[in-house]
Amino acid sequence: MTELLKKAQELKGYCTEMRHTIHQNPEPSFKEFKTTKLIKAELDKMGVEYLPLDIPTGVVAVIRGTKPGNRITALRADIDALQMPDLCGKEYASKNDGVAHACGHDGHTAVLLGVAKLLSGMKDQFSGTVKLVFQPAEEGLGGSKIILNSGGVDDVESIVCLHAWPYFKVGEIGAWGGKYMASSDRFLVKIIGQSGHGARPYKAVNPITAAASAVSGLLNIVPNEIVTSEQAVISVCTIHAGVAFNVIPDAVEFGGTVRALDPDVRDQLEERIYRTVNGAAAMFGCRAEIDYEHGPPPLYNDPGLAAEVVAAGEKALGKEAIRELDGPVMGSEDFSFYLQDKIEKGVFFRLGVGTGEEGEPTALHNSHFDFNDDAIPYGIATMVQLVLDQHQ
Numbered sequence: 001m002t003e004l005l006k007k008a009q010e011l012k013g014y015c016t017e018m019r020h021t022i023h024q025n026p027e028p029s030f031k032e033f034k035t036t037k038l039i040k041a042e043l044d045k046m047g048v049e050y051l052p053l054d055i056p057t058g059v060v061a062v063i064r065g066t067k068p069g070n071r072i073t074a075l076r077a078d079i080d081a082l083q084m085p086d087l088c089g090k091e092y093a094s095k096n097d098g099v100a101h102a103c104g105h106d107g108h109t110a111v112l113l114g115v116a117k118l119l120s121g122m123k124d125q126f127s128g129t130v131k132l133v134f135q136p137a138e139e140g141l142g143g144s145k146i147i148l149n150s151g152g153v154d155d156v157e158s159i160v161c162l163h164a165w166p167y168f169k170v171g172e173i174g175a176w177g178g179k180y181m182a183s184s185d186r187f188l189v190k191i192i193g194q195s196g197h198g199a200r201p202y203k204a205v206n207p208i209t210a211a212a213s214a215v216s217g218l219l220n221i222v223p224n225e226i227v228t229s230e231q232a233v234i235s236v237c238t239i240h241a242g243v244a245f246n247v248i249p250d251a252v253e254f255g256g257t258v259r260a261l262d263p264d265v266r267d268q269l270e271e272r273i274y275r276t277v278n279g280a281a282a283m284f285g286c287r288a289e290i291d292y293e294h295g296p297p298p299l300y301n302d303p304g305l306a307a308e309v310v311a312a313g314e315k316a317l318g319k320e321a322i323r324e325l326d327g328p329v330m331g332s333e334d335f336s337f338y339l340q341d342k343i344e345k346g347v348f349f350r351l352g353v354g355t356g357e358e359g360e361p362t363a364l365h366n367s368h369f370d371f372n373d374d375a376i377p378y379g380i381a382t383m384v385q386l387v388l389d390q391h392q
Contacts, residue, residue, distance in 0.1 A: 004316050004385055008377035011114045015380070016373045018042065019110035020092040023370070026081030026099045026106070029137035032057040035079050035109070039134050042113055046120050048132075053150040058136040058143065060152035062129060063119050069127025071391055074153055074343070075383050076161040076335065077112035078105045078138035087367040103364050104164030104353065107371030109134060111162065111351075111379035118384050126391035131156060142296070144337040158305055159338050159346040160386060162379050166361035168352030170374045173313040173382055174323040175349035177303030182233070182259035183266045184295040184332030189214065189277050191252045193286040198246040205285045208241055211252040214280035214288075215239070218256075221272045232269060233259040233330050259330045261298050299336035302345035309349050309386055316385035317378055325350060351379045 001009075018038075027035050036057045043050055043061050050061040058079065086093050086100035094100050101107075112132055119130060131153060137143025147153060168174060191211045196204025215236050222232050234256065241252035258273070260266040274290060281288035314322050339346045353372040354361045362369045 002316055002318070002381070005377060005381045007118060008114065008380040008384070011117055011380060012373070012377050014117065015110040015114040015376045018113050019106045019371060019373060019376070022106040022109055023101045024092045024095055026086070026094050026096055026101045028083050028099055029080045029139050029141040029143060030057060032079050032136050036134070039079070039109070039113070043116060046117055048116050048120050051152050053152050055146055055150050058147060059134040060147065060150070061116060061132040061134070063116065063132070064123065064129050065126035065391055066123045067125070067127035067391070069391060071128035072131065072155050072157050073128070073387060073390060074131040074133050074156040074159040075112060075115060076133040076135055076159055077108035078135050078143070079109050080105060080137050080139050080143065082139055082365065085367050088370040090370060100367065101371070102367060102369045103139070104369070104371040105138070107164055107353070107376065108162065111376055111383070114376060114380040115383050118380060119387060122384070126388055128391045130387055130391070133159070138334050140295070142334050142337060144334045148337060148342050153338070153343065156343050159343050160305070160309060160349070160383070161335055162349050162351045162383065164353045164364065164371055164375070165350035166354045166363060168323050168350060169354045169356040170352050170372055171317060171378050172321050172323045172352035173317070173349060173378065174325040175301065175306040175309045175347055176325040176327065177301050177306035179261045179298060179328050180301045180348060181299035181328065181333050181336065182231070182261050182330045183263070183298045185258040185266070185270065186255065186293050186295065187258065187273060188253065188255040188291040190289040191281050191286050192289070193248070193250060195250040196248045198248055201248060204248040206248050207252040207286050208249070210281050210284035210286040211239070211241065211254060213283065214277045215254060217276040217280055218273060221269065221276065225272055226265060226268065230265050231261050231328060231330065232265050233257070234269060234273070259332065261328055263298060266298070296332045296334045296336045297340050299333055299348055300339060301347045305345050305347045306349070308389065309347050309382070312386040312389050313382045315389070316381040321378070323352070351375055
């Protein structure tokens with residue numbers, strides 16, 4: 001075991017206590033008031049400065065090394081919980097009905113508090129500035145944009161975050177350089193016809209027929225119109241129409257998600273969705289209203305920085321800790337907003353939280369998911385080693 005990992009292991013008890021407290025008191029996006037208060041209180045105890053930002057939740061802390069140098073790096077953790085039940089069955093299970101840390105953000109926050117504790121005592125070992133970003137509202141509401149708009153990371157040159165990964169064992173990490181996570185857009189379609197009696201369809205304009213054609217057309221866009229080597233997804237996930245078995249409704253509503261790893265493909269998908277829906281509606285004498293909402297852009301991990309994260313992990317944890325990821329995933333992360341036009345480069349890497357037992361591990365966003373406390377020191381050591389390597 002390396003000296004740095006030993007130091008991180010010594011913080012496990014403290015960080016575990018923090019995680020359990022946060023897990024037991026989860027707060028949804030933009031309502032992380034108690035969590036923010038707890039983070040600030042802990043930083044105060046450590047003597048770690050945080051910026052006086054005009055944001056209701058979230059914290060950007062600052063630790064300055066005493067060695068000469070001006071590099072500015074940010075490390076980010078998300079602090080919000082999901083609006084879903086907590087069925088982890090632990091004594092520290094959520095006390096807030098319908099809110100749960102089922103994506104590991106409690107663990108991410110505990111890791112970053114551990115990083116703060118360790119780095120604040122090692123200022124003589126690194127140069128420049130490290131900013132610790134405790135970000136609100138990652139779960140679908142773009143909390144990263146709140147941090148960006150606050151000015152708290154305006155001077156940051158690179159940003160790194162970790163995320164729990166049940167498919168790696170505790171003690172393992174991995175980073176994929178290049179295209180890694182997809183954009184996430186959503187659409188809601190309303191196809192409007194004319195209601196009538198189900199026994200006299202010729203007296204009505206049936207929007208269900210048009211909607212069925214539109215849905216079928218949407219699901220054919222990716223296999224038939226997108227270059228095969230480009231990963232993309234269009235999924236129709238909701239549909240609502242009618243209230244009676246013998247009444248043709250006035251309208252049908254359906255919606256879904258759109259994912260792409262490439263910005264150009266993302267644009268192509270949007271254009272084709274409009275064309276397909278409007279064409280299907282017109283073909284059956286209906287009209288369509290389309291509400292298309294852009295979410296996080298694709299996430300591109302800087303290959304050079306990804307290699308540095310892997311090298312830091314190998315140095316801090318040992319060569320056996322490094323795992324190769326399977327490749328890009330079609331999930332999305334609002335971490336990508338940091339890299340869209342503000343910060344030059346960044347990396348989102350994976351921290352193993354699995355037990356190594358046979359069978360499918362409990363997935364993220366599952367009501368039974370619970371971050372593995374044994375993984376905390378490995379996250380701390382990797383992040384601190386990265387700082388020491390970059391800020392020599």
